[in-house]
Amino acid sequence: MRVLHTADWHLGQRFISGHERTEEHRHFLDWLVETVRAQRVDVLVVAGDVFDTSSPSNQALELYYSFLLNMRGTGCRDIVVVGGNHDSPATLNAPARLLRHLRVHVVGCVPDCFEDQVLVLDDAAGKPGLVVCAVPFLRDRDVRLSVPGETAEEREARIKQGIADHYARLAEVEQVWQLKEMGLPVLATGHLYAAGAAPSDSERTIHVGNLGQVTAEHFPRIFDYVALGHIHRPQRVGSNEHIRYSGSPIPLSFSEIDHPKEVLLLEFREGKLAELQSLPVPGARRLVRFHGSLEEVTLGLTTYDNTGFLLPAWADVQIHSELTQLEVADALLKVIQALDRHQLEVLARRHFRLVKLRALGQEEDETQEPLTRSLHDFTEREVFEQRLEAEPEDSRAELLRTFDELLEQM
Numbered sequence: 392m393r394v395l396h397t398a399d400w401h402l403g404q405r406f407i408s409g410h411e412r413t414e415e416h417r418h419f420l421d422w423l424v425e426t427v428r429a430q431r432v433d434v435l436v437v438a439g440d441v442f443d444t445s446s447p448s449n450q451a452l453e454l455y456y457s458f459l460l461n462m463r464g465t466g467c468r469d470i471v472v473v474g475g476n477h478d479s480p481a482t483l484n485a486p487a488r489l490l491r492h493l494r495v496h497v498v499g500c501v502p503d504c505f506e507d508q509v510l511v512l513d514d515a516a517g518k519p520g521l522v523v524c525a526v527p528f529l530r531d532r533d534v535r536l537s538v539p540g541e542t543a544e545e546r547e548a549r550i551k552q553g554i555a556d557h558y559a560r561l562a563e564v565e566q567v568w569q570l571k572e573m574g575l576p577v578l579a580t581g582h583l584y585a586a587g588a589a590p591s592d593s594e595r596t597i598h599v600g601n602l603g604q605v606t607a608e609h610f611p612r613i614f615d616y617v618a619l620g621h622i623h624r625p626q627r628v629g630s631n632e633h634i635r636y637s638g639s640p641i642p643l644s645f646s647e648i649d650h651p652k653e654v655l656l657l658e659f660r661e662g663k664l665a666e667l668q669s670l671p672v673p674g675a676r677r678l679v680r681f682h683g684s685l686e687e688v689t690l691g692l693t694t695y696d697n698t699g700f701l702l703p704a705w706a707d708v709q710i711h712s713e714l715t716q717l718e719v720a721d722a723l724l725k726v727i728q729a730l731d732r733h734q735l736e737v738l739a740r741r742h743f744r745l746v747k748l749r750a751l752g753q754e755e756d757e758t759q760e761p762l763t764r765s766l767h768d769f770t771e772r773e774v775f776e777q778r779l780e781a782e783p784e785d786s787r788a789e790l791l792r793t794f795d796e797l798l799e800q801m
Contacts, residue, residue: 398438398620403451438620439475439582
């Protein structure tokens with residue numbers, strides 16, 4: 392059987408200043424439909440974060456359902472969709488019974504019946520060909536019970552053990568190990584942060600995210616492949632070729648401009664993963680950065696070539712200069728106004744004032760502006776970390792963990 396692994400679509404994402412990504416996502420989904428058809432994919436697996444928010448826009452919902460409808464003519468027999476930390480379980484699960492008739496299997500959250508996470512998918516001959524343990528994002532209530540008075544270390548250990556127990560329990564489901572003994576491959580999904588993974592600043596911290604607790608050893612050996620989501624850079628977990636993040640199909644922040652974008656094509660033969668291939672995802676829009684002196688940034692902006700991309704590039708500009716903020720703003724505005732907006736659009740701009748060093752005893756020049764950072768340069772967590780500097784040091788770690796849990800709930 393041939394399986395395609397993708398994740399972290401984030402349909403409905405609004406970029407800086409509310410810029411929509413609809414056309415980029417439409418381009419990707421159209422490409423994905425054609426790729427599934429051309430590669431003769433039997434099963435498509437989406438490992439969480441279908442949507443960017445728990446209340447997706449009508450446009451985002453239209454993209455999702457149109458894609459599922461377009462998949463009907465590709466020859467792909469089954470689609471497996473699990474919820475991520477950005478997804479609303481209710482939104483994903485609402486049409487689940489209807490979508491089942493289209494062979495779209497949705498697991499938005501851990502179901503009331505634990506065994507409902509186990510899917511047995513047929514091969515081309517109509518016989519069982521693949522077992523999928525469709526594990527969604529595990530929320531706090533799924534992996535542990537609250538224990539009054541527990542320490543931060545005890546809570547971390549409880550979360551870690553809860554995730555490990557969840558996968559171990561799936562491996563012990565009678566249907567799973569019996570079919571495995573009969574020679575069927577077993578694939579598991581997950582939406583979490585594994586130890587050693589390299590995140591970008593567009594991934595929200597989740598309760599296991601900062602701790603890096605989950606390792607390859609937490610996934611039982613019965614799993615022939617583990618399809619992960621949440622980290623936007625494609626990568627394997629440790630040295631394990633069969634435990635993979637597919638990454639996001641489009642760059643979701645300027646920190647991802649150098650990340651390769653891909654989906655993963657798997658082929659199972661004789662009950663084992665026989666082949667794994669990454670398929671590059673063509674981008675419709677490029678995110679670019681121009682950092683340096685005013686002259687360097689001006690040259691980069693005015694000579695930028697957007698050939699090969701359907702949509703105008705979005706640029707992040709950062710200028711290092713001894714000029715004042717007003718002088719830089721005036722000079723940059725003239726450059727931006729002269730740009731071809733069909734080629735390039737500047738979405739973010741910052742100025743770092745270079746402060747001259749002075750010798751000891753030399754009077755400070757009151758006209759010099761301090762080195763500043765824009766609020767856009769900070770993540771929510773970094774802002775909170777700065778706020779914690781005013782708190783007693785022994786309480787900061789606990790407050791930061793609580794803040795991470797709050798981010799997850801939001």
